[in-house]
Amino acid sequence: MTKVASSLLTDIGGCVLFFKDIMRTLIRKPCRRVDFFDQVWKVTVQSVSTTGMAGFFVGAIMTVQFALQMKEFGALGFLGGLATSATVREVGPLLIAFMLSGKVGAFTSAELGTMRVTEQIDAIRCLGADPLQEMILPRFLGIVVSSFFLLTLGLIMSIFGGMIMGAAFAGVNFEEYLRHIPTIVTLPSVLNGIVKCFVFALVLATICTYKGFTATGGAKGVGQAVVKTAVSTMVCIVIFDWLTSFLSDITVRVVLGAQ
Amino acid sequence: MIEFKNLVKTFGTRTVLKGVSFAIAQGEILFILGTSGTGKSVLLKNLVGLMRPDGGEIWIDGEETSRFSEDEYLRVRRKVGMVFQQPALFDSFTVFDNIAFGLRRLEKLPEDQIRERVREALGAVHLAGVEEKYPPQLSYGMQKRVSLARTVALRPQVLLFDEPTTGLDPVTTTAVNQLIQELSRKLKTTSIVVSHDMNCALSIADRILVLDQGQIVDQGTPGELKKSQVPLVRDFLAEVLA
Incomplete structure (x- = not known):
C-alpha cells in the first residue's frame, strides 16, 4: 500500500515538474513552426474519422435518451437544444479526450x-x-491545438447524429430540432465545453509525453508506458472533469455575470 | 586530456561505480572491458553529461565538468562525440538529415558547408551514396556506420564508443573495429571504447582498462594485460584463445 502511494505521488510529482519544464521550454526555446504544424496535422488526421463517427453516434444516443423523457411531457420541440447543450457541456469534450x-x-x-x-x-x-524543444513541445502543442479542431468536428457531427435520430426516432423534423439550439446552448455552455476540452488536452498531452519520455527497460518498458498512459489519462480526465465542472461554471458565471 | 577522479554513481541502493579514477592522454585509444552491468556505459554517459555522478570529479582539458549546467555541457559535446550501443538514428529523417542534425543544431553551419561535411563523414565510414535513404532501408551494420558518421561529422576531439560491435556479424565487427582505429589515427582523436571484445582490444587499443563491479581491477597495454594474473582478465584471455 505504501509502495503504491509512493509510486503514485512520484508519478504526480514527475508529471507536474515535467509540465513546468515544457512551459519553460515553450517560453525560452519555442519549437520550430514546421514541427508544430506537422504534429497538428498528424494528430488531427489520425483521429478525425474516429472522432467524427463517435460524435455522430453520441449525438444520436443523447437524442434517443432525451426523447424518451421529453415525449412524456410533450416537450419534443426542445429536444435538439437540450441534447446539443448536454453534448457541448459534458459529453463532447469527454468523448474527444477519451478518443x-x-x-x-x-x-x-x-x-x-x-x-x-x-x-x-x-x-x-x-x-x-x-x-x-525538439520532440516533446511539438507533440504537446499538437495534441492541445488538435483537440479544438476535433472538438468542433465532434460537436458538428453530434448535431447531425441528433438531427437524424430525432427525425427517425421521435418524428422531430430538422428545422424544429435546430430551432431551440441557439436559445438553450448559451455562451457559458460553449465556454464550459471549451475550458474542459483545453484542460483535458493539457492533461493528456502532459501524461503521454511524460510516460513516453521516462520509459525504461526495452520493449517491455515501452509497453508498460503505453498501458500506464491509457490508464492514467482516463482516470485523470474523469477527475479533472469533476473539478472543471465546478470551477469553469463558477468562473464563467463570475466573468459573464450570469445567474 | 580527460581525467576521472574517484567517480561514484549510484542507482537506488546499488552503487555501480565505486570510486573509479583514471586518465586518458590525447590521441590515445583506450578500451574499457568488463562484464555486463559493471558500469562501463555509465562511465561514458557521465563524461558526456547524459548522467551526473553522485561523487568524484570529471576533468576535460583543465575544466571540472561534472557540475556543469545543461547549457555549459554544449561546450563539452562540441569536443566529445558519442556513438551509442544502438544506431540511435532518427527513422523519419534521411541519412543526410541524420548526419546534418548535429551540424545544424550544435555547429549552426550554412547548408553548403553541411552538405560538404556530410559527404566527408560518409566517405570516412566508406558509405557514400546513401544520403537519400532512410535508416530502415539500411542494414544494421550500415546503420551503425551512419551513426559513426553522424558523430564524426562534428569533428570531435574525443570519440566515445559504447559497445560499437554489439549485434554485428564477425565480418562487420572487424570492419567497424578497423574503422575505429582508422578514424582515430586519421582524425587524431582520443577514443574511449567500451567493449566485451578482448580480441579487438588486444589488436587496436593503446591501453586496456578492466572494470569489475564498479572498480578498476587491472589496466595496462595489450602486452601487459596478456601477462595479467587477475582472474577476470584471464577469463577474457581464455575466451580469445578458445
Whole structure:
C-alpha cells in the first residue's frame, strides 16, 4: 500500500515538474513552426474519422435518451437544444479526450518510449539539441491545438447524429430540432465545453509525453508506458472533469455575470 | 586530456561505480572491458553529461565538468562525440538529415558547408551514396556506420564508443573495429571504447582498462594485460584463445 502511494505521488510529482519544464521550454526555446504544424496535422488526421463517427453516434444516443423523457411531457420541440447543450457541456469534450487518449496518447507514448529505449533521445542531447524543444513541445502543442479542431468536428457531427435520430426516432423534423439550439446552448455552455476540452488536452498531452519520455527497460518498458498512459489519462480526465465542472461554471458565471 | 577522479554513481541502493579514477592522454585509444552491468556505459554517459555522478570529479582539458549546467555541457559535446550501443538514428529523417542534425543544431553551419561535411563523414565510414535513404532501408551494420558518421561529422576531439560491435556479424565487427582505429589515427582523436571484445582490444587499443563491479581491477597495454594474473582478465584471455 505504501509502495503504491509512493509510486503514485512520484508519478504526480514527475508529471507536474515535467509540465513546468515544457512551459519553460515553450517560453525560452519555442519549437520550430514546421514541427508544430506537422504534429497538428498528424494528430488531427489520425483521429478525425474516429472522432467524427463517435460524435455522430453520441449525438444520436443523447437524442434517443432525451426523447424518451421529453415525449412524456410533450416537450419534443426542445429536444435538439437540450441534447446539443448536454453534448457541448459534458459529453463532447469527454468523448474527444477519451478518443485522443486511446489513439494519440498511446501512439505518442509508444513513439517517445521507443526513442528513449533506443537511445535516440540521448543522441539528440549529444548532438546539441534539447529533446524537450525538439520532440516533446511539438507533440504537446499538437495534441492541445488538435483537440479544438476535433472538438468542433465532434460537436458538428453530434448535431447531425441528433438531427437524424430525432427525425427517425421521435418524428422531430430538422428545422424544429435546430430551432431551440441557439436559445438553450448559451455562451457559458460553449465556454464550459471549451475550458474542459483545453484542460483535458493539457492533461493528456502532459501524461503521454511524460510516460513516453521516462520509459525504461526495452520493449517491455515501452509497453508498460503505453498501458500506464491509457490508464492514467482516463482516470485523470474523469477527475479533472469533476473539478472543471465546478470551477469553469463558477468562473464563467463570475466573468459573464450570469445567474 | 580527460581525467576521472574517484567517480561514484549510484542507482537506488546499488552503487555501480565505486570510486573509479583514471586518465586518458590525447590521441590515445583506450578500451574499457568488463562484464555486463559493471558500469562501463555509465562511465561514458557521465563524461558526456547524459548522467551526473553522485561523487568524484570529471576533468576535460583543465575544466571540472561534472557540475556543469545543461547549457555549459554544449561546450563539452562540441569536443566529445558519442556513438551509442544502438544506431540511435532518427527513422523519419534521411541519412543526410541524420548526419546534418548535429551540424545544424550544435555547429549552426550554412547548408553548403553541411552538405560538404556530410559527404566527408560518409566517405570516412566508406558509405557514400546513401544520403537519400532512410535508416530502415539500411542494414544494421550500415546503420551503425551512419551513426559513426553522424558523430564524426562534428569533428570531435574525443570519440566515445559504447559497445560499437554489439549485434554485428564477425565480418562487420572487424570492419567497424578497423574503422575505429582508422578514424582515430586519421582524425587524431582520443577514443574511449567500451567493449566485451578482448580480441579487438588486444589488436587496436593503446591501453586496456578492466572494470569489475564498479572498480578498476587491472589496466595496462595489450602486452601487459596478456601477462595479467587477475582472474577476470584471464577469463577474457581464455575466451580469445578458445
